[in-house]
Amino acid sequence: MESIWSLTEKKVTKEKITYFPRAYYRVKKGYIVVRIALDMSRFQDRFLHLGEDLENGLYCNLIEREVEENFVKYTLLYDMQKSRIPIKQVTVEDGSMRLMDHVYWEFDKMPHMLIAGGTGGGKTYFILTMIEALLKSGADVRILDPKRADLADLETVMPEKTVLSKRNGIMMTLRKSVEEMLQRSEDMKQMPAYQTGSNYADVGLSPVFIVFDEFVAFMEMLDPKEKMQALEYMKQLVMLGRQMGYFLILAAQRPDAKYLADGIRDQFSFRVALGKMSESGYGMMFGDVDKTFSYKRIKGRGYADTGTSVIIEFYTPFVPRGYDFLNKIGRASEEGSERRRRQSPTAV
Ligand SMILES: Nc1ncnc2c1ncn2[C@@H]1O[C@H](COP(=O)(O)OP(=O)(O)OP(=O)(O)O)[C@@H](O)[C@H]1O
Numbered sequence: 325m326e327s328i329w330s331l332t333e334k335k336v337t338k339e340k341i342t343y344f345p346r347a348y349y350r351v352k353k354g355y356i357v358v359r360i361a362l363d364m365s366r367f368q369d370r371f372l373h374l375g376e377d378l379e380n381g382l383y384c385n386l387i388e389r390e391v392e393e394n395f396v397k398y399t400l401l402y403d404m405q406k407s408r409i410p411i412k413q414v415t416v417e418d419g420s421m422r423l424m425d426h427v428y429w430e431f432d433k434m435p436h437m438l439i440a441g442g443t444g445g446g447k448t449y450f451i452l453t454m455i456e457a458l459l460k461s462g463a464d465v466r467i468l469d470p471k472r473a474d475l476a477d478l479e480t481v482m483p484e485k486t487v488l489s490k491r492n493g494i495m496m497t498l499r500k501s502v503e504e505m506l507q508r509s510e511d512m513k514q515m516p517a518y519q520t521g522s523n524y525a526d527v528g529l530s531p532v533f534i535v536f537d538e539f540v541a542f543m544e545m546l547d548p549k550e551k552m553q554a555l556e557y558m559k560q561l562v563m564l565g566r567q568m569g570y571f572l573i574l575a576a577q578r579p580d581a582k583y584l585a586d587g588i589r590d591q592f593s594f595r596v597a598l599g600k601m602s603e604s605g606y607g608m609m610f611g612d613v614d615k616t617f618s619y620k621r622i623k624g625r626g627y628a629d630t631g632t633s634v635i636i637e638f639y640t641p642f643v644p645r646g647y648d649f650l651n652k653i654g655r656a657s658e659e660g661s662e663r664r665r666r667q668s669p670t671a672v
Pocket residue numbers: 441442443444445446447448449450623624640641642643644
């Protein structure tokens with residue numbers, strides 16, 4: 325039998341080490357939302373970094389972490405693959421593109437996308453999917469494919485000078501895009517709907533997307549002077565693009581740190597890594613993060629940071645077998661020009 329002293333001792337010790345944070349959870353439509361109170365205790369810092377523990381413990385995927393007033397909120401999803409959508413459900417509306425059931429690329433708020441993916445990971449299908457949706461919405465899309473891989477074929481169905489694969493043509497498109505963007509910034513100020521801080525959409529202009537595949541391979545083709553010039557154009561586009569409606573979608577098999585230096589990478593708010601990648605590849609895409617990455621043999625599967633700094637498991641929209649991208653993109657391009665003509669008869 326324990327003496328009264330040891331019992332008391334036990335009690336005291338227990339009181340000392342026991343701490344109950346206020347935590348709430350809610351389960352709804354496949355989501356688990358966990359809220360933990362931030363009460364300034366010495367454990368608070370740990371509660372702010374529970375994402376991976378919750379993912380592993382609940383066998384779910386963290387899709388968002390938000391700090392609210394007095395709480396940190398984790399939103400988890402049971403099965404990310406269930407949120408994959410078919411290509412026909414990809415839509416572009418109000419500055420946002422729907423990519424999964426609950427995942428949007430809000431390009432107006434989170435401009436520029438960086439995509440990395442090893443061979444066969446689904447990078448090309450993903451880019452083609454976005455091109456089709458963007459064109460359909462009336463966006464102006466310019467495609468740069470320096471390796472003359474799959475995207476160059478689009479020149480047969482797209483307007484002249486919108487698909488480029490030669491070095492001079494690519495450099496010229498980058499230069500022209502920067503010039504147009506700067507001109508747009510001047511023109512916007514003269515528009516009746518313009519107010520300080522207005523963006524391109526507020527004054528009724530269409531967005532412009534520059535889809536640049538294999539940009540690392542392109543950089544490697546250039547001499548040092550041209551390299552600096554190309555980087556300068558890209559820097560200007562990423563810095564000023566959001567307000568003027570110029571967005572870059574940059575893709576490479578492996579993002580090379582030297583072409584994403586000087587804070588350029590951080591300007592790409594939406595980052596996607598598809599297929600098999602090395603630890604250093606993930607590091608280059610997402611920075612130094614607390615996340616265990618794994619590989620599954622599913623085409624179009626990978627990870628994404630949608631602009632919230634939470635890395636989610638990501639599935640590109642599903643493309644059915646035999647889907648005729650060339651034909652669909654040709655039709656989307658015509659539909660988009662028609663839409664632009666209707667919205668602004670002088671703009672096309
Ligand atoms: N979203 C998807 N839905 C259905 N199948 C897909 C999807 N993405 C990729 N695939 C399948 O995987 C194959 C390879 O995809 P894709 O050509 O996009 O890869 P990639 O990463 O661009 O590779 P590479 O660099 O070698 O061209 C496709 O031919 C297709 O069969």
